[in-house]
Amino acid sequence: MLHIMFENSDQSKTDLSELGEFGLIDHLTKSFNITPEFTLKGIGDDAAVLDFKEEKVIVTTDLLVEGVHFDLSYMPLKHLGYKAVMVNLSDVYAMNATPRQITVSIAVSNRFPVEALEELYAGIKLASKLYKVDVVGGDTSSSTSGLIISVTALGGAKEEEVVYRSGAKTNDLLVVTGDLGAAYMGLQVLEREKQVFKVNPKNQPDLDPYTYLIERQLKPEARKDIPPLFKALEVKPTSMIDISDGLSSEVIHLCKNSKTGVNLFEEKIPLDPAVISVCEEFQLDSTTIALSGGEDYELLFTIDQGDYDKIKGNPNFTVIGHMTEEAEGMHLVTRANQKIPLIARGWNAMDKKEDKK
Numbered sequence: 001m002l003h004i005m006f007e008n009s010d011q012s013k014t015d016l017s018e019l020g021e022f023g024l025i026d027h028l029t030k031s032f033n034i035t036p037e038f039t040l041k042g043i044g045d046d047a048a049v050l051d052f053k054e055e056k057v058i059v060t061t062d063l064l065v066e067g068v069h070f071d072l073s074y075m076p077l078k079h080l081g082y083k084a085v086m087v088n089l090s091d092v093y094a095m096n097a098t099p100r101q102i103t104v105s106i107a108v109s110n111r112f113p114v115e116a117l118e119e120l121y122a123g124i125k126l127a128s129k130l131y132k133v134d135v136v137g138g139d140t141s142s143s144t145s146g147l148i149i150s151v152t153a154l155g156g157a158k159e160e161e162v163v164y165r166s167g168a169k170t171n172d173l174l175v176v177t178g179d180l181g182a183a184y185m186g187l188q189v190l191e192r193e194k195q196v197f198k199v200n201p202k203n204q205p206d207l208d209p210y211t212y213l214i215e216r217q218l219k220p221e222a223r224k225d226i227p228p229l230f231k232a233l234e235v236k237p238t239s240m241i242d243i244s245d246g247l248s249s250e251v252i253h254l255c256k257n258s259k260t261g262v263n264l265f266e267e268k269i270p271l272d273p274a275v276i277s278v279c280e281e282f283q284l285d286s287t288t289i290a291l292s293g294g295e296d297y298e299l300l301f302t303i304d305q306g307d308y309d310k311i312k313g314n315p316n317f318t319v320i321g322h323m324t325e326e327a328e329g330m331h332l333v334t335r336a337n338q339k340i341p342l343i344a345r346g347w348n349a350m351d352k353k354e355d356k357k
């Protein structure tokens with residue numbers, strides 16, 4: 001069962017100053033192991049030494065800022081550490097590459113005790129173990145206000161395996177993994193319960209009906225299964241991106257980088273039944289949520305039509321549209337078979353749709 005407490009439940013507290021900067025990094029990372037195959041030297045020298053053998057090196061970095069990207073009143077620190085790693089690994093998988101190492105840097109105010117950072121690093125450690133990446137460096141600093149986390153991920157791929165955003169061709173099929181919109185609706189549920197909790201702090205919410213949505217928000221998993229699946233199916237996508245900002249803006253990225261248009265079919269967008277029911281409860285349009293919600297960390301890619309038989313019927317994949325000539329533009333084809341322009345913020349797209357009714 002998912003149990004979210006809307007409060008800081010720190011029982012024992014050790015002030016950060018008791019360890020000092022170097023003591024802190026040692027303390028937080030002493031139980032991290034490395035795999036010598038790809039990491040010759042991890043933490044403990046001036047710099048790490050990595051071995052990528054015959055592979056090209058893929059590098060990506062993300063910055064997460066308290067109050068902008070996360071809210072600690074419902075984001076447990078262990079989950080935050082886990083998610084900070086996932087966000088980066090997702091970008092490595094979106095290049096059709098395998099992540100090998102991460103670095104983690106944090107800036108933290110003295111309102112956080114050592115025990116809070118131990119929680120954060122427990123999440124980072126769990127993610128690095130499950131996804132087989134080495135934590136090879138990082139830095140800690142004090143911050144005058146909230147918590148800031150920056151993770152950099154390094155991955156490897158053979159040059160011919162790397163998939164860019166720019167390779168889609170006219171008539172390629174547009175395909176997405178998993179389902180969309182759940183992470184955003186999980187956030188809406190958490191925000192609502194936070195407001196309820198502010199009014200009545202004794203009332204701990206019953207979040208059981210929303211377990212899937214909240215897990216998608218608080219504990220997203222990057223699609224590490226997908227690059228090996230492509231290899232097994234002998235499919236190489238022509239373009240790929242991960243879905244961090246919402247389907248519509250990611251589709252637009254693929255089109256602009258590949259110089260194509262698109263027809264995206266509303267009725268094909270994969271939605272979990274929990275998303276459909278919670279959208280009814282919140283009186284939100286589920287298509288709008290899938291288009292602009294974000295944080296799903298699924299993969300969006302294009303394949304040549306000739307590869308369709310290789311992915312057909314695979315439960316991981318849903319074909320949601322096809323690429324067109326650039327001059328045809330980028331469109332959402334609604335259930336009513338109307339074509340409306342696809343724009344980065346699905347909210348506006350839906351306004352237009354309503355105007356036409």
Ligand SMILES: [Mg+2]
Nearest residue numbers: 091094242244
């Ligand atoms: Mg990305």
